[in-house]
Amino acid sequence: MTRSQDRKGLKRAAFAAGAALTVVAAVAGSAPGAGAAPASPAGTPKLKLVAASKAVTADRYEGNSGVYLDLGTYVTVDNAPLELKVTRKSYKDPIVAQQILRNGSKVTTKTLPAGLVKDFGGLPDFLEVSIKNAAGVEVQKSKSNFCLNNASGRLRPDAPATSHYPESCSTNPFTLGSVWGVEKGWAANTSAFDYDRPVDLAAGEYTVKVGVAKKYRDLFGIPDDRPTIALTVREISDGGEGGAGGGGGAGLTAHGAGTGGGHGASHDMAGMEGMKGMEGMAGMGGGHHYGPRGADAPTPSALSHALEARGLAHHLGDGSGHTDGSRVAPALKSATKRPTGRAGVPANVPKPDLRSLPAWDIAVTDGEDGDVAGKDYLAFSANVWNAGPAPLVVDGFRKPGADLMDSYQYFYDAKGKQVGYAPAGTMEWDPRIGHEHWHFTDFASYRLLAADQKEIVKSGKEAFCLANTDAIDYTVKNANWHPYNTDLSTACGQQNSISVREVLDVGSGDTYTQYRPGQSFDITGLPNGTYYIQVIANPANRLQETDTKNNVSLRKVVLGGTDGARTVSVPPVDLINAP
Numbered sequence: 001m002t003r004s005q006d007r008k009g010l011k012r013a014a015f016a017a018g019a020a021l022t023v024v025a026a027v028a029g030s031a032p033g034a035g036a037a038p039a040s041p042a043g044t045p046k047l048k049l050v051a052a053s054k055a056v057t058a059d060r061y062e063g064n065s066g067v068y069l070d071l072g073t074y075v076t077v078d079n080a081p082l083e084l085k086v087t088r089k090s091y092k093d094p095i096v097a098q099q100i101l102r103n104g105s106k107v108t109t110k111t112l113p114a115g116l117v118k119d120f121g122g123l124p125d126f127l128e129v130s131i132k133n134a135a136g137v138e139v140q141k142s143k144s145n146f147c148l149n150n151a152s153g154r155l156r157p158d159a160p161a162t163s164h165y166p167e168s169c170s171t172n173p174f175t176l177g178s179v180w181g182v183e184k185g186w187a188a189n190t191s192a193f194d195y196d197r198p199v200d201l202a203a204g205e206y207t208v209k210v211g212v213a214k215k216y217r218d219l220f221g222i223p224d225d226r227p228t229i230a231l232t233v234r235e236i237s238d239g240g241e242g243g244a245g246g247g248g249g250a251g252l253t254a255h256g257a258g259t260g261g262g263h264g265a266s267h268d269m270a271g272m273e274g275m276k277g278m279e280g281m282a283g284m285g286g287g288h289h290y291g292p293r294g295a296d297a298p299t300p301s302a303l304s305h306a307l308e309a310r311g312l313a314h315h316l317g318d319g320s321g322h323t324d325g326s327r328v329a330p331a332l333k334s335a336t337k338r339p340t341g342r343a344g345v346p347a348n349v350p351k352p353d354l355r356s357l358p359a360w361d362i363a364v365t366d367g368e369d370g371d372v373a374g375k376d377y378l379a380f381s382a383n384v385w386n387a388g389p390a391p392l393v394v395d396g397f398r399k400p401g402a403d404l405m406d407s408y409q410y411f412y413d414a415k416g417k418q419v420g421y422a423p424a425g426t427m428e429w430d431p432r433i434g435h436e437h438w439h440f441t442d443f444a445s446y447r448l449l450a451a452d453q454k455e456i457v458k459s460g461k462e463a464f465c466l467a468n469t470d471a472i473d474y475t476v477k478n479a480n481w482h483p484y485n486t487d488l489s490t491a492c493g494q495q496n497s498i499s500v501r502e503v504l505d506v507g508s509g510d511t512y513t514q515y516r517p518g519q520s521f522d523i524t525g526l527p528n529g530t531y532y533i534q535v536i537a538n539p540a541n542r543l544q545e546t547d548t549k550n551n552v553s554l555r556k557v558v559l560g561g562t563d564g565a566r567t568v569s570v571p572p573v574d575l576i577n578a579p
Contacts, residue, residue: 043103046079047220049212050187051227058201062237066198071229073127073210074187075146075222076155082148082220083165083181085109086117087475091174091574095119112219120175122147126216127190130209131201131231139206140199143213144190148180151189159185166481170471172383172511173578174357177475203235332485334395334501339408339421345544346420349411350390350478352504353546354537356444357383357472359555360578361513362533364566365520376566377520378557384444384537385472385509387550388479392504392543394440394466396427398497404428405500407440409543425542427502429495430465438493438500439465445539448521449532449554456531457521465492468508479507528560 052072060067075082083100097117099110118124126146132138147169154160165181182188190210211226345351361381367373386392390412396405405427411420427438443464448457468483483505493500504510512519521533537551545551561567570579 043080043101043106043108045077045082045182045184045220047082047222048076048078049190049210049222049225049227050074050076051210051229053229055230055232057232057234059234059236060201060203062235064198066200067233069199069208069231070189070191071129071208071210071231073190073227073229074152075182075190075212076187077182077184078155079184081181081184083179084112084148085177085179085475086120087177091576094575116215116219120170120172120178121145122150122169122180123216125213128211128213131199132207132209134205136207140201142199146188146190148182148188150191152182152186155185155187159183164481166471166474168471172357172470172472172509173360173576174383174573175470175472177473178471179474179481201231201233203233206231206233332501332503334397334499335410338397338406339410343422344420345411345422349413349419350388351411351544351546352390352392352506353387353550354384354392354504354543355387355550356535356537356553357385357509358553358573358576359446359533359535360570362555362557362568362570362579364523364561364568367520372522374564375522375524376563378448378523378533378559378568379520380446380533380555381511381513381519382444382446382533382535383470383472383509383511384504384535385470386504386506387473387476388506389477389546391480391506392466394424394502394543396438396440396493396500396502398499400498405438411544422544423542425540427500438497438502440502442540442542443538445536446519446521447534447536448523449534451530451532453532453534453554456526457523464510464512466502466504466510467492468503468505469511470509471507472509474507476507480505481507483508523559523566524563526559529558531557531559533557 050073052074056070056072058067058069080102083102084097085100086095086097088095094114095117096114097112099112101108101110116123122145124145125143127144129140129142129144130138131140149166149169152163160183163181163183163186165183166179169180170178208229208231209226210229211224212222216222217224359380359382361379363379365377365379367375367377393410393412394407395410396407398405407424407427408421409424410418411422413419425441427440430439443466446458447455450456466485468486473479474481483503485503492502533555535553535555538545538548539551541548555573556571558569558571559566560569572578
């Protein structure tokens with residue numbers, strides 16, 4: 001799926017009542033009722049679908065094609081945590097999902113039916129939603145996926161104070177492994193609305209009935225409860241009422257204000273380089289540049305679906321008793337000064353393992369900021385990730401008035417003590433709109449190869465701001481399920497920074513999307529035919545790794561058409577059909 005769809009004018013819906021995580025506590029003391037699930041054996045989670053509120057309000061902004069519904073429905077989990085391990089051995093193998101059952105120190109597994117889980121975005125067709133108008137006529141009927149790592153909160157005071165599970169489900173097509181989970185005594189939001197598919201509802205009153213699909217009720221022993229919610233859809237004009245300032249980024253503006261140093265306070269953001277692709281965030285102000293391809297608007301892969309527009313909710317972020325994955329991570333601090341002493345890497349010290357993924361989101365465009373008008377460009381998304389077992393930690397130090405920072409890679413023992421360092425090139429300031437941060441040079445390189453795999457075009461993109469934008473494999477050794485530098489508003493410094501720390505954590509990757517300046521090849525005048533997009537991690541071998549044999553990936557593309565009307569077709573990579 002490409003992210004080049006037009007999202008201009010996208011507004012953030014202002015949800016009343018049901019969206020707030022704090023409301024979840026209201027369902028904790030409810031009586032079992034007729035739909036209550038039977039007692040579950042020790043180690044088996046007890047699940048139930050509940051609605052945090054009987055009524056919600058969604059705003060439809062003038063000029064938008066619909067509304068985005070967060071109905072405030074949750075799956076509550078008790079008796080034991082709900083945990084799934086989702087993996088695939090390779091891109092030639094299907095995805096296998098296992099339920100992890102924990103009973104004290106005893107751990108058992110239960111394999112879910114083959115083919116049930118089709119990707120790493122969550123349980124498909126989990127929720128069934130029926131919407132009727134005031135006359136009782138069904139006007140919408142749909143199914144939606146459920147990401148267990150969605151926005152969540154505690155049901156009662158004795159539940160674990162924080163969730164140790166990851167905060168989102170990956171939408172990267174080349175993800176290899178995920179862990180999904182809801183803590184015992186917690187509830188996870190089941191509303192996973194999609195910004196590419198707003199619900200076309202006119203202003204008015206509706207009745208919404210929500211239920212869990214039978215295959216999941218049977219699989220997890222969920223009672224057939226179907227909460228009913230009164231939905232009010234309000235029409236909001238651009239200069240009208242509702243929301244923080246009447247729309248345009250209301251939810252995320254509230255988020256930034258609540259967490260300190262929000263999106264508007266810095267240059268741009270990732271989300272996972274991250275929620276990249278949502279142009280409606282242009283209304284957030286504060287020096288952001290969300291261009292035709294979204295620039296640094298965060299991607300769903302970094303952020304849980306239910307947090308993407310939380311309207312007027314004031315609890316945004318991660319804290320005691322709730323998590324929605326929307327935090328703006330505090331900037332990582334570099335060492336107080338340049339490393340001293342002899343540079344070197346001790347023997348047997350853990351190192352990162354950088355690996356490149358095949359390119360995707362491949363499309364022919366007429367260029368981006370800085371490109372030449374009238375030419376054809378082959379744009380693409382690319383990711384380099386860290387398979388561990390150690391994080392990649394790089395500090396940049398700037399001499400007063402210098403245009404470059406000197407970079408150093410650090411190494412740590414099993415206890416986290418720094419035991420070595422090595423020079424690692426430089427960092428440079430990238431002033432282009434859509435970047436505007438410090439880039440670590442020679443982290444990756446892109447080349448377009450001919451059919452004989454000889455270089456034809458080299459991308460001008462040679463420097464990168466490192467951020468943990470995508471969860472690629474959270475099942476590898478030492479994977480960090482809660483990486484800090486997930487957004488570019490803090491990860492890569494500002495123009496006046498004297499030093500910067502950039503980290504690529506174990507299990508995570510850094511995606512640069514096709515929407516970013518420089519993320520393309522000039523294909524004007526190239527003959528039609530077969531080519532390969534080559535992505536190389538650590539091309540100059542300036543970084544110390546455990547293995548450099550997995551640093552190169554290739555993605556086959558076939559160019560057609562004529563200049564000014566070029567086409568591209570992209571064959572699958574084994575079972576992965578992600579053009």
